[in-house]
Amino acid sequence: MSLEKLADILFPEIGKTPEYYLEKYPKRNLKEGAVVGRYAPSPTGFQHIGGVFAALINERLAKQSEGIFFLRIEDTDQKREVEGAIEDTIATMKNFGMNFDEGMTGEHSEIGNYGPYRQSLRKEIYSTFAKDLVKRGLAYPCFCTPEELNAVREKQMAEKITPGYHGEFATCRNLSTEEAIKRIEAGDKYIVRLKSPGNINNRVEFHDLIKGDISFPENDQDIVIVKSDGLPTYHFAHAIDDALMRTTHVIRGEEWLSSLPIHVQLFDVLGFDRPNYAHIPTIMKNDNGSKRKLSKRKDAEAAVSYYREVGYPTEAVVEYLLNIINSTYEDWRAENPTTDYHEFPVALEKMSKSGALFDIVKLNDVSKELICKMKADKVYESYIAWAKDFDKEMYDLVTSNESMSKEIFNIDKDGPKPRKDFAKWEDVKEKIFYFFDELFNKESDENIELPKTLSLEAAKEIINVYADKFTFNIGSQEDWFEELKEIGTELGYCTNRKEFKANPENYKGMISDVAGAVRAALTHRSNTPDLYTIMQIMGEEKVKSRFKNFI
Ligand code: GLU
16 A cells, blocks of 8 residues: 555656556557567767668668558657757658658657657656556665765775665665655655666576577666656666557667666566567777777768768668678679669678678768769759759859750760769769869869879970861761871870880870870869760860860
């Protein structure tokens, strides 16, 4: 009877029972094997690429199995909350091709029958379960102050005892119910703790869908379940939410693995079936030969916003993440070059158990491949969509020269070896700037790249002659090159490498120097697509004026 009174004093506003909620949120009617997975971020404003990684795994597994993928906002730590973060998360996930079947759809809106999907709106639910635990003698109020807890911790450390609130150190566990009631009525501050039934000498066996079989000692800490602000801790909310939302698979970062003894215990104490767990390896980075976590502070690529800012197509990032999830993705992609990535079957058991290595070089390769396969019109559209937000100058230049820009993006597209110039939209400017006088004319002589074997003076001499002799409308790349060779030969450049090697003193240089001079005059760069094509896109007038300005 007095436990009941204690529960009422702790949670006077709670009239419902756990059964009410268990009925309200019934088992989902889904086909056998359907995965109910979720993305459960805290709205702190910073989105780590690891979050997209976790969300993607959940989303793929749910969609593949005709299950449900939902968004739950974990905002019980209200100090860390940042305005607009929920909307930002939703927009980001959508941008990465992930759509939620249920959950928050905005700061104040949601869809689905298993809500509210925002933890701060679920206080009554958590309190109902906490109240029930108190009634059953499985949870109790703790009045220890932070100072008292610190003193105990120090003593434990000094005596080499596992720190924390357990065994003889869990002093409030042994308060009589009457004493506890008296202290609450006197206005003492409290939190609510679980009365852990665990024994550190027993082991719990567990199967993790990524890590495999694991065993660990039972939890014997009387963990906090309700904080002084009346909101639950992550542990308690996780158990209640995932049970009531009927989550089948809790797929989350491996930083939670060490909390598993607590979570398993909570599910048991609350009488819930345990979900399947899969703990995702942390994304690591190779930093001068040693592996470390991708860090929010040190690595720009840790932030999801980075990929948008520098202009990686989100699909490229997704494909890259799929590569990390299952290393078989690469072969699958090679065998199915045009298939939508959604068709790739993600398998948790094929995932590497240890740190997934994030490799920007590999991301660039994946992205280059993807952009290379896009039609010129799509490259154009995607580029201007990016440039509009991140490079206004390029946006204006490219959109006011739409047909030329599309021709530029079309260079080599249909050839047997299409160029893989762009990994991200930020790269485009440096690769195409020379088509635009506005950018080209800003260059100075120092920017001019020439073959190592050619001086600027010699290049100017070549162009001086070439500009007068070349035929703009010559008809084909082959004819253009023949003419270049003729003019080069007249100028004293050799068209045969062997011959040149044998008698270098007879020549000013190789024909490649002549091409290098033309390339420099038109583009200032030494590595460009085919020159004949560049000239055709620039048009006769621009080509001639470039030659003139060069000399
Ligand atoms: N809010 C937790 C986090 O952001 C969620 C972990 C989970 O998926 O359960 O780390």
